[in-house]
Amino acid sequence: MAANDNRHHDDVTGTDTTGHEWDGIRELDTPLPRWWLWVFYATIVWALGYAIAMPAVPLISSATPGVLGFTERGRVAAELKAVEESRAGLRARLAAASPSAARADSELLAFAQAGGRSAFAVNCSQCHGSGAEGRPGYPNLNDDDWLWGGTPEAIHDSIRFGIRSEHDEARSGDMPGFLTDEVLGRGQIDAVAEYVLSLSEGSTDATLAAAGKPLFAEHCTACHGDAGTGNKELGAPNLADAIWLHGADKAALARTIARGRKGVMPAWEGRLDEVTIKQLALYIHTLGGGE
């Protein structure tokens, strides 16, 4: 080759040049280190083997499967299965235990709290809030005021069957609209609202509250009780405590009496498995307000 005519010996390095020259800069003919070359060949061999053993060549809708049949999805599925299997014992025990019995078992409780926390975030937080703090119309699950009862069993049933849901065993209570049903007039509703406020010492107009008392006794005590303390069989809230699901001011109260309230909680039986529902019940029970 013509280029080789330009080869000459470089005294500094003791090496020949390749004969290539650019702007007076000559390229030394330094061979790649032997170890580097062997590593390079090894990677080629490895790559060939890898392409045969593992999914490698992209096709139109998939890739060559590789003789080992490995897939990332398969790996994830195997990992999930392993986790499921490692929990099988606890799941079986939780499925067999009653909610209260599981609440008393510290191992089952820890399992339920961990599972319930993530199940709550996925299924419940949309309405009840990520901290179960609730919002108007959606109860706060941290407090000790329960419309349908706060024992592990009662919470468990509320989740399973729902409230005013389409489930056959759904919890159901009816707060009618006294104005829409034309039972009470606006003035009377105002008086009843004032009386209800007076039950929790929130009234500012004693005369009006006194006027509301007989109306309350006539129309409300059947569900809310003589003292307005509610009835968990019917989901009738305690009106004498400090907690108001739909707002603590008189306007919200008057609206409730006038138009009624029919909040719905869906039934989770059939959507979530039995163990997850039990985990949710125990998680909510341990938020602080459980009975």
Added chain:
Amino acid sequence: MDAKAKEVETLDVAPVNRGDQRSLYAKRKKIHPKRARGAFRGLKWGIMAATLAIYYLAPWLRWDRGPNAPDQAFLLDLPGRRFYFLFIEIWPQEVYYITGLLILAAVGLFLATSLVGRAWCGYACPQTVWTDLFIAVERLVEGDRSARIRLDRQPWRGAKLAKKLVKHLLWLAIAVLTGGAWVFYFADAPTLLGQLVVGEAPAVSYLFIALMAFTTYMLGAIAREQVCIYMCPWPRIQAAMQDEETFTVTYRSDRGEPRGPYRKGDGFEGRGHCVDCRQCVAVCPMGIDIRDGPQLECISCALCIDACNEVMGRIDLPKGLIAYDNGANIQRRDAGEATRFRPVRARTIFYAVVLVLVGAVMLTTLATRATVELNVQADRNPLFTRLSDGSIRNAYTLKILNKRPAAVVFDLEIEGLEGVDIDLVGADVSNIAVPADRLGSFRLLLTVPAAAVRDARTPLVIRVTDRESREAATSDSQFRGPE
């Protein structure tokens, strides 16, 4: 020239790693360090024996920590997330002790370097110790410098093949043992040794033995001085710690120059004491000539001092032509002044003060180290919950760290909240137990009557007290109420 007429043989040896002869593009020129004999060689043997003994034997030391803790004096328990150093047990959140230790080591290194140059490099650095060991093995198998040079020139046959094979097998054995000792720091040494022998140790143990064996063999036996010259950052940094008063391995040019060959019976009138025998170059494991002055490649191993002293002894000149000295003293002697040793300088005072300060801080924190720790996290969502009777409840997550090797029952107190009701979910307030050496996590509920909640934020202190030892840990937090 008749060599026998000379008292001292002049060796044909070139300082191949002398800075101006070294090219990044040139192949490495092999160094065949000659054996040195003398005080510094002895010191280096001693330090090698001590450091290797520490490295190989430390994992086998036992230290009784009671029934719930391992009895290995030095153990880095990675799966259990604990480091054990004699009486000290370090938890993951206490890595700052290790940071402190590293700072101490660094400042100690700075101080030593500013006093006597690269003492670490020359005597105690693992690279130096292992290279020294590998060279000693090489000398054992192949003979000293001249025999090795002859052997390298021979064709690859018979005795040469056998010698090289034996040498590399011995090197590999040392390398594997080095890797083998490494893994014992991470598991119970006797148990792991048994597992290793029968092939049942964790795969990661074998992997690390192989990895450490490979690096030991490559860096210590094959690469040798190239690690110090090309790979290690310390030679570049160390110049910042040295000054003209730093004592380091120095050729006393004021006494040695002008150098020249010496024949028996020659006088030393009008010439220097250096007889240009190049013994100092022949023994140098770095392949340099100390007479070129201070240079990056010099690791201060002081073997040239031994070599020169031996020659000086033979020709009846005082020792110490090469010695721990410095350029400032050469200038002083040239000016007719006395040699001075000035260890107390602003620089060394500063390093010493930092060393003492860091050491004092570490000792204080170590001595007053708590065996109980408390971390409190207040629930942020919701900030507070109103209960049916109007009272306000806040929820907290308590994490109580029990570093004692025994189960501990804690008493819980809340300071700063009047009329507070304390409750724990799933635990009894009067019996808060945390197992030995574990973290206990609890959900704490504090309830305060509505009338007592005056501010949106009430500062409070949560205190847990070890019922037996009365050691307490506190954490500041807040009680949140409506605005």
